[in-house]
Amino acid sequence: MRETIRVRTAAPLARDLARVRKLEALAVRVSSLLSMEGRTGRRVTALLASLRPPELAAVFRLLPPSQRVKLVRALDPGRAAEIIEGLPRGLRREVLEGLPLKEAAEILRRLSSDDSADVLLELDPKRAEAILNTLSPEERERARRLISYPDDTAGGRMATEFVTATEDMTVEEAIEHLRKEAPFAESVYYLYVVDKEGRLVGVLSLRELILAPGGAKLGEIMRRDVVAVRVDQDQEEVAKVVAENDLLAVPVVDQGGRLVGIVTADDVMDILTEEAFEDLAKFAGAEVGLAPLWSAVLRRVPWLLICMVGELLTGRVIKGFEGVLRRVMALSFFMPVIMATGGNAGTQSLATTVRRVALGELSYVRAFKVVLRELGAAVILGAFMGMLLGVAGWVWLGSTKVALVAGAAICGAVVVGALQGTVVPIVLTRMGLDPALASGPFVTTLSDITSIFIYFLLAHAIVGRM
Amino acid sequence: MRETIRVRTAAPLARDLARVRKLEALAVRVSSLLSMEGRTGRRVTALLASLRPPELAAVFRLLPPSQRVKLVRALDPGRAAEIIEGLPRGLRREVLEGLPLKEAAEILRRLSSDDSADVLLELDPKRAEAILNTLSPEERERARRLISYPDDTAGGRMATEFVTATEDMTVEEAIEHLRKEAPFAESVYYLYVVDKEGRLVGVLSLRELILAPGGAKLGEIMRRDVVAVRVDQDQEEVAKVVAENDLLAVPVVDQGGRLVGIVTADDVMDILTEEAFEDLAKFAGAEVGLAPLWSAVLRRVPWLLICMVGELLTGRVIKGFEGVLRRVMALSFFMPVIMATGGNAGTQSLATTVRRVALGELSYVRAFKVVLRELGAAVILGAFMGMLLGVAGWVWLGSTKVALVAGAAICGAVVVGALQGTVVPIVLTRMGLDPALASGPFVTTLSDITSIFIYFLLAHAIVGRM
Numbered sequence: 002m003r004e005t006i007r008v009r010t011a012a013p014l015a016r017d018l019a020r021v022r023k024l025e026a027l028a029v030r031v032s033s034l035l036s037m038e039g040r041t042g043r044r045v046t047a048l049l050a051s052l053r054p055p056e057l058a059a060v061f062r063l064l065p066p067s068q069r070v071k072l073v074r075a076l077d078p079g080r081a082a083e084i085i086e087g088l089p090r091g092l093r094r095e096v097l098e099g100l101p102l103k104e105a106a107e108i109l110r111r112l113s114s115d116d117s118a119d120v121l122l123e124l125d126p127k128r129a130e131a132i133l134n135t136l137s138p139e140e141r142e143r144a145r146r147l148i149s150y151p152d153d154t155a156g157g158r159m160a161t162e163f164v165t166a167t168e169d170m171t172v173e174e175a176i177e178h179l180r181k182e183a184p185f186a187e188s189v190y191y192l193y194v195v196d197k198e199g200r201l202v203g204v205l206s207l208r209e210l211i212l213a214p215g216g217a218k219l220g221e222i223m224r225r226d227v228v229a230v231r232v233d234q235d236q237e238e239v240a241k242v243v244a245e246n247d248l249l250a251v252p253v254v255d256q257g258g259r260l261v262g263i264v265t266a267d268d269v270m271d272i273l274t275e276e277a278f279e280d281l282a283k284f285a286g287a288e289v290g291l292a293p294l295w296s297a298v299l300r301r302v303p304w305l306l307i308c309m310v311g312e313l314l315t316g317r318v319i320k321g322f323e324g325v326l327r328r329v330m331a332l333s334f335f336m337p338v339i340m341a342t343g344g345n346a347g348t349q350s351l352a353t354t355v356r357r358v359a360l361g362e363l364s365y366v367r368a369f370k371v372v373l374r375e376l377g378a379a380v381i382l383g384a385f386m387g388m389l390l391g392v393a394g395w396v397w398l399g400s401t402k403v404a405l406v407a408g409a410a411i412c413g414a415v416v417v418g419a420l421q422g423t424v425v426p427i428v429l430t431r432m433g434l435d436p437a438l439a440s441g442p443f444v445t446t447l448s449d450i451t452s453i454f455i456y457f458l459l460a461h462a463i464v465g466r467m
Numbered sequence: 468m469r470e471t472i473r474v475r476t477a478a479p480l481a482r483d484l485a486r487v488r489k490l491e492a493l494a495v496r497v498s499s500l501l502s503m504e505g506r507t508g509r510r511v512t513a514l515l516a517s518l519r520p521p522e523l524a525a526v527f528r529l530l531p532p533s534q535r536v537k538l539v540r541a542l543d544p545g546r547a548a549e550i551i552e553g554l555p556r557g558l559r560r561e562v563l564e565g566l567p568l569k570e571a572a573e574i575l576r577r578l579s580s581d582d583s584a585d586v587l588l589e590l591d592p593k594r595a596e597a598i599l600n601t602l603s604p605e606e607r608e609r610a611r612r613l614i615s616y617p618d619d620t621a622g623g624r625m626a627t628e629f630v631t632a633t634e635d636m637t638v639e640e641a642i643e644h645l646r647k648e649a650p651f652a653e654s655v656y657y658l659y660v661v662d663k664e665g666r667l668v669g670v671l672s673l674r675e676l677i678l679a680p681g682g683a684k685l686g687e688i689m690r691r692d693v694v695a696v697r698v699d700q701d702q703e704e705v706a707k708v709v710a711e712n713d714l715l716a717v718p719v720v721d722q723g724g725r726l727v728g729i730v731t732a733d734d735v736m737d738i739l740t741e742e743a744f745e746d747l748a749k750f751a752g753a754e755v756g757l758a759p760l761w762s763a764v765l766r767r768v769p770w771l772l773i774c775m776v777g778e779l780l781t782g783r784v785i786k787g788f789e790g791v792l793r794r795v796m797a798l799s800f801f802m803p804v805i806m807a808t809g810g811n812a813g814t815q816s817l818a819t820t821v822r823r824v825a826l827g828e829l830s831y832v833r834a835f836k837v838v839l840r841e842l843g844a845a846v847i848l849g850a851f852m853g854m855l856l857g858v859a860g861w862v863w864l865g866s867t868k869v870a871l872v873a874g875a876a877i878c879g880a881v882v883v884g885a886l887q888g889t890v891v892p893i894v895l896t897r898m899g900l901d902p903a904l905a906s907g908p909f910v911t912t913l914s915d916i917t918s919i920f921i922y923f924l925l926a927h928a929i930v931g932r933m
Binding site for chain 2: 341343
């Protein structure tokens with residue numbers, strides 16, 4: 002009996018494990034069949050036919066590079082194009098360079114225009130040129146124009162397959178027009194209405210079109226208040242516009258207001274996922290994306306250096322209090338806990354503040370409230386940690402004064418760290434800078450210097466004259 | 468002249484600033500008009516009518532609470548519902564509790580079923596009950612059922628407004644049926660085909676329906692291989708299914724395979740954004756979402772405590788090497804830089820590893836490659852930082868031996884920190900646990916202990932017998 006409903010029970014992250022194991026087993030099976038039967042074998046063809054695109058893509062990624070090309074050649078060009086569409090950029094290149102020129106061009110032709118442009122950009126320029134030459138003149142022209150937009154803009158993300166109509170068409174004519182054009186359109190959930198110069202003047206959703214009386218003119222029933230993005234707008238802005246307006250696709254216009262493409266909801270989901278990882282990487286001062294080794298190293302060095310300079314200043318503070326430290330060596334035992342706790346409190350405040358900034362809670366009133374809330378949380382946390390460390394220090398070393406210094410210092414470190422984690426990104430944003438500059442390493446280093454300074458200042462005051 | 472195309476030039480984060488300032492000015496204007504004219508004033512009505520939903524929502528959020536209720540009452544219920552739909556949960560409650568019962572019920576009726584269920588759950592139970600009683604029996608029954616699903620599952624996210632058809636309908640009949648049903652459906656981009664028991668047996672996109680010959684039976688042309696989610700599935704899984712399969716909406720089925728709702732692409736975009744912030748918060752050991760003060764404090768305490776215990780162990784290591792430290796006090800100056808750099812290197816590796824884990828790159832072969840790559844990056848970074856710190860230390864203090872110890876130790880700290888940041892999340896995932904448990908604070912603390920141990924072990928060997 003055929004399984005009609007495939008309810009997916011797989012979950013991301015930890016719960017993905019069972020799914021990954023299943024996919025691994027599947028990949029081993031595909032791999033051995035490909036080795037035994039070759040890429041045209043009966044059993045391998047049947048197995049591949051039973052997989053849906055996401056499964057096939059996962060199996061593909063688990064195979065060794067040599068077998069990946071074999072796998073793609075075992076599929077018909079349409080299915081191969083589906084797989085390649087979903088792959089990360091590095092992998093797509095690997096496969097398309099491994100294929101014979103004709104097969105590569107055949108797959109490329111079946112990709113939607115935005116993906117084929119991306120792929121062409123990734124390829125070795127000579128090979129890209131060779132593939133372009135196998136295309137028809139119009140296809141080539143369109144591909145060349147798409148290639149000219151930067152990857153992370155509306156232009157780089159848009160597809161050029163959309164359906165347009167004119168104001169004087171009736172609903173019936175428009176539906177007939179759609180029937181003819183739709184097979185070639187990436188998404189026909191909106192019908193865009195343009196004037197003679199190709200400028201976007203209105204929009205109708207497919208739903209509105211279906212519900213309208215057949216004889217009505219589009220010009221009478223279309224919405225004239227169209228949300229659109231410019232071709233050079235950043236992809237993150239595009240995603241925000243689509244999400245805020247609950248759109249299924251957003252039209253892309255050039256400087257003259259002419260419709261040049263659309264960015265669809267599934268592209269926006271990809272963008273949102275990409276940007277989320279970017280935020281996490283920025284937060285940790287790590288590289289964005291799956292960069293090669295050397296760019297990873299280069300991306301990380303600046304943060305490690307900034308941190309090193311900051312921590313040498315921390316060392317300089319310690320040197321300044323060398324006298325106190327020499328008299329009470331036990332002070333050194335608490336240095337790690339005070340620095341680390343202050344730094345963690347700062348990072349925690351930073352994470353919530355960055356979220357509030359991203360949510361647009363930036364007005365002065367709001368910013369003040371955010372600072373107040375973080376300060377409140379920090380005072381409670383600081384008092385609690387202070388009491389705990391005070392007691393722990395007293396039990397450990399039996400020195401009331403050292404315990405008192407450590408307890409008071411950790412309280413101060415938590416409050417100051419949290420303030421830095423809150424105020425720094427707000428100030429950066431208000432100055433028109435990217436708040437991600439206040440990444441974890443930066444705030445941690447800043448809080449280390451101040452924490453140690455507070456610690457030794459207290460030590461000097463309380464135990465310095467013991 | 469009417470502005471027909473509204474091209475949004477606003478950008479998120481830092482570049483949002485200009486937009487925020489504009490919205491702030493707008494909020495001030497609305498606020499003063501509301502105070503002057505009251506909520507039915509001519510100028511305030513005209514101003515509000517000129518704003519689109521996202522602008523109106525932003526203005527709403529910038530107003531003081533007392534004026535927010537006034538603003539909502541100045542709008543017709545349909546527009547008010549649109550605004551309320553887009554608000555974060557806390558704010559919605561604030562407004563709906565401030566409105567007269569009848570107006571609240573009126574707005575609630577205009578929300579899509581998933582949002583109205585969310586709102587009812589947020590309200591004071593007595594008020595929710597009072598509002599439920601103003602609804603018709605069917606509306607009430609539907610609302611009660613939706614309320615029963617947890618917030619972060621498919622059931623909690625789904626809308627119950629969808630259009631179904633049966634296999635024996637023709638395309639023409641189905642389109643006619645859509646025309647009648649669609650005004651009430653949240654999204655009619657798919658037509659779901661069910662059997663007599665309401666079990667989902669097939670699906671047709673609106674596009675496929677329009678392109679099909681009018682006389683064909685749905686049973687002949689529908690796709691039987693439907694991707695669906697279970698009503699109790701986690702929202703993150705639902706988002707993944709929609710994104711991976713490039714869907715505009717996914718049907719939700721109960722244990723018996725009966726269609727009970729749909730989750731649409733715009734909900735998925737919200738889920739993706741929420742989950743991204745969750746990851747960042749988990750990474751920093753901070754609270755998820757905009758929690759009230761006390762839950763923020765409670766969420767942060769465990770990480771600060773784990774970190775405190777770990778750092779007291781670090782202090783214990785220092786105590787163990789007290790003799791070396793007492794002889795060479797300069798060793799204490801480098802403690803901060805060695806701990807912090809090791810911790811940062813660990814956090815950087817953690818951020819990229821967490822990404823790879825989320826991308827499903829979990830097979831043993833891949834995991835081994837990820838570890839190798841991070842190890843390679845760490846060795847390069849460690850050697851570089853080691854040389855720099857060695858030279859800096861030598862210039863600063865003039866002691867070759869201390870400089871040598873510091874340089875070698877920072878190199879070791881970077882390599883060990885990076886390994887911990889890579890291996891810990893992979894091992895957690897392989898054990899079926901959430902890799903987010905290896906959050907920044909945890910890895911930093913772990914690396915602090917080992918870094919200090921490496922440092923003093925080297926110090927003992929090289930300068931211990933000076």
